[in-house]
Amino acid sequence: MDREKLYIQMSEAVVKFEEERVAELAEKSLEMGLDPVETILHALSAGMLIVGDLFEKKEYFVPEILMCAEAMQAGLDILQARIPKGSTGNKGRIVIGTVFGDVHDIGKNIVKLMLEVGGYTVYDLGRDVPLEKFVEEVNRTNADIVAMSAMLTTTMMGMKKVIEMIRESNPRVRVMIGGAPVSAEVVKRFGADGYAKTAGTVLEEAEKLFKRIKQDA
């Protein structure tokens, strides 16, 4: 099998959420001596782009995306183990988490994976994260971006509090928020810097924020 064919098969396996097949092909790519970084980009990332399209077209729903993400994760685990430390994730550092009171982390986990595959180093605080923890983690990791998620209209206000704390303590840090109840108006009122309506636009939004960070610097 040649390289191109493997990339295509692997991205198709991601789209069809065939976890074992993705893992198998990831192993195969290593046997073939392919660069794992390239495989992540041309097979896994490419697969998730197709998944994003299917979601936009309403052919796929959150459950399918979740399963595709898991299939991708299976490949990612194998490939990342072969990448020398420091050679990926150097696009920037992002702290991510679902805010206090909110245990809905499906969307957050998908976003995290998209960012990892996109070349960022992601520090995942998990779900139901006490608000001050976001600031502590930014200080610990010297991150550039904080990404927060909330699924409930009753917990969403927590994000506003974190944004206020971040502005106070780390004004250079940019904040992006997401979650089903988040609207453009909420982003404006909370004073966030960025917002991804779906996981499909997360990378685009992160790139934009990093550009602004560079300009500011």
Add this chain to the structure above:
Amino acid sequence: MTTLEQMEHTGSYYPAALGEPEPMSMLASAAYTFLGFEGIRVPFDLCVEGEALGCKIRDGGQDSPPSVVERAFGEKESLHIPKNVFDKGRFPAVFKAVGMLKKKFGDEVTIYAGVAGPLTLLGYLYNAATVMRWPIKDPARMDENLNAAVVFILEYVRCLFGAGCDVLVVIDPSASGDLLSRKHFQRHMVPTYQRMRKEIGEPVVLHICGYTLDFLDLLPETGFEAFSFEGPKVQVRTAREKVGEKMLLVGNIPTYDVLLFGTPDQVREESLKALNEGIDLLAPSCGVPVQTPTANLKAMVKAIEEFRKERK
């Protein structure tokens, strides 16, 4: 619709109001006595059922309702209902509060009780990420567990009506169109709701927030009297077109963009628009954040009065 200002007004705060009958009924009654709405609803969160069935929950302090932090069942376990479950957790407090409200306000306003819908309940018991896979990977398990959830919910509902509740609100956000395709909604949820309908003689409002456009036209098949939905994701006009005249429409004032951030004037405008487009029961789209200003909630009530005067 509980807010900090209503807590101050009644002197009944979270978390006491979430689990003790007196403060629960006091805080709930503020919707009528303080804001002027024609309905009172308890309880305030969706974890009551999960808690009694074995989920570990964590109290959210004064600003937010509790949340489920540990699931009741592992992926492979079947849904087990403990003996005397309705004596457990906060169930007795909820029944007592319903009874107190019925006695005190039952002649004046509608007493609503909110229960977690079957899919949402399964999400709490098993983890939403697990449940969500069933329609695709194991449709039989989906049906089996939905059935088990319905058996439990029906038993709970009987207790609620026994305690004095007038109208039931089945809150099932996990069945939203972001998570379920039309195909799966039709295959699994419509028959599930129909089964509930058959057993519940009293009026039922089905609430599904988020994106529901894909299956609005299927909702009358459930047999429920009313559908409550979220604006601006679903507009009143569209809902009416697709749902038809068989169901009352409830909603759909946006919680953040209008009720929290907006001015009373904006609330009035949005409310009149919804009423003129045919909303039958004006209500917030979804759970309102506790910081929501009283003036904005009262503006909804004023808009209803204004609308009725014009109609006369």
